[in-house]
Amino acid sequence: MLNPTIQRRRLGNALRRARERAGRTQDEAAERIDAAASKISRLELGQSGIKLTDLALLLDFYGVPGEQAESMRDLARAGRQRGRWSGYRHTIPDWFRQYVDLEADAYEIRWYQPEVIPGVLQTEAYIRAMAATAHPRPTADELDRQVALRLERQAILHRADGPDLAFVLSESALRRQVGDPATMHTQLAHLVDISQRHDAELQVLPFNAETYETASYGFIILRFDPDADTDVIYLEDYTDAVYLDRPDAVRAYTRLYGRLRAAALGPVESQHLIGKMANDL
Template sequence: MATPTIQRRRLGMALRRAREEAGKTRDEAATLLDAAATKVSRLELGQSGIRLTDLKLLLDFYGVSGEHAESLHALARAGRQRGRWSGYRNVVPDWFRAYVDLEADATEIRWYQAEIIPGLLQTESYMRALNTTGLPHESEEELDDHVRVRMERTAIIDRPDAPALTFILSESALRRNIGDAAIMRNQLQHLASIAERPGVEVQVYPFSAQSYEVSTFDFIILRFDNDPHSDVVYLENFTDADYLDRLDAVRAYSGLWNRLQAAALGPVESRRLVRRIADEHR
């Protein structure tokens, strides 16, 4: 079942297409709503809901009527419901709740990680060590909630309708010590094991790569309904995140992904390297 976040995302894409087909600009739509152009941008990115009165104004302005208009009103009503992660407000900020809903509804996820193991591939002990060192002022209850959320997210790997998952990890992520040697060995063994599953592919970008293509920042490309036109690029910083769906931005990050993938070790070589580094922690 699609979440409110993905419903807003679908509505936003439809509104943007309707605006462009009508030959209207974001500024014109914003003037109609007596709002800033950034509000229209957030609506089209699916980052916020829309009042039904505002939706009617926009649809009339764009010349959308009949069954199409009714379907968009239904999406707007669904998008105003609370998301599945609203019960974790103390540990999951608004800007990240949007991501985890999108993650759960994606049909394909391409994830590049530079310094730590990607969240979906982490063991519980690695998660706890990471949150204990990274967020030292958390209470035990908050730490448990952080781990619970992360563990719930990892469940998508075992779903019958699991998304196609491809990961590229810098070798730094494998060698960055989180916790003690036992935690790291267990984590790397877990990573190698998951990498053997159908529908999951892990590649390592090694220190020895003969390429000038290096990304020092993480990024995730999500796809929905196996539609390449639905791609969203997720970029996270310490206090916020960006969701990019402009065609030029998606193309740039897709190109970067392809170059990193070409320079990385193949899946079999990558698993061998992961297991070799795991053995170093004995």
């Protein structure tokens, strides 16, 4: 299920940092918007929303610069609009809509995938080959929209301000054939290209890895600023997804990712293994 507190917590943390940088107290901020100090406390803890008029007053009071202020206004509006992906509302399941927004906004993404190539790394041929075995099978128009959405999501790989990316892929995700050998060769060659980028780390967890932390399920850690208080863990199953932002859950999955990363081959060794697998095809 979607967690409606995620955006409020992100905005609350941003407001708290802006107030502290400006040297203002919660009492002063409350006086600025003609409210009780407890309201500022609730806002900063993500326990309540904020009117755009009150937000404008606080942003001015804290001296928040233009681009940062606009980003904070976007967070405040997040729960009041369909979002940037509204054109795909018939393609994206309800439980996935919040994820694509969070993915586009994240400044750091850590992704563990045990069985298939992560969506943002898939080639068009791989996407279409996966859909060919789906049940129920999408119509040609539905498939075209699915492909367009996934390719549009991949814009994060090319943006100058895109997120810092790191992936740990189980060897089974690389060896599981999707489509024909030519499709897999192109997909693996694409992964090699991605692994050569300075802003994307790709590691393979081999079958013979010396660890019990193999995790049969995938998960994604999304970070929006250096403050771990706003981190989100995304877990997906066949028909639904869970968004976790509890500090204990974030710590547990962050430690798990660290153990998986430590057990995996290094980036250079992983690149060589994927290249060899591509050549074998």
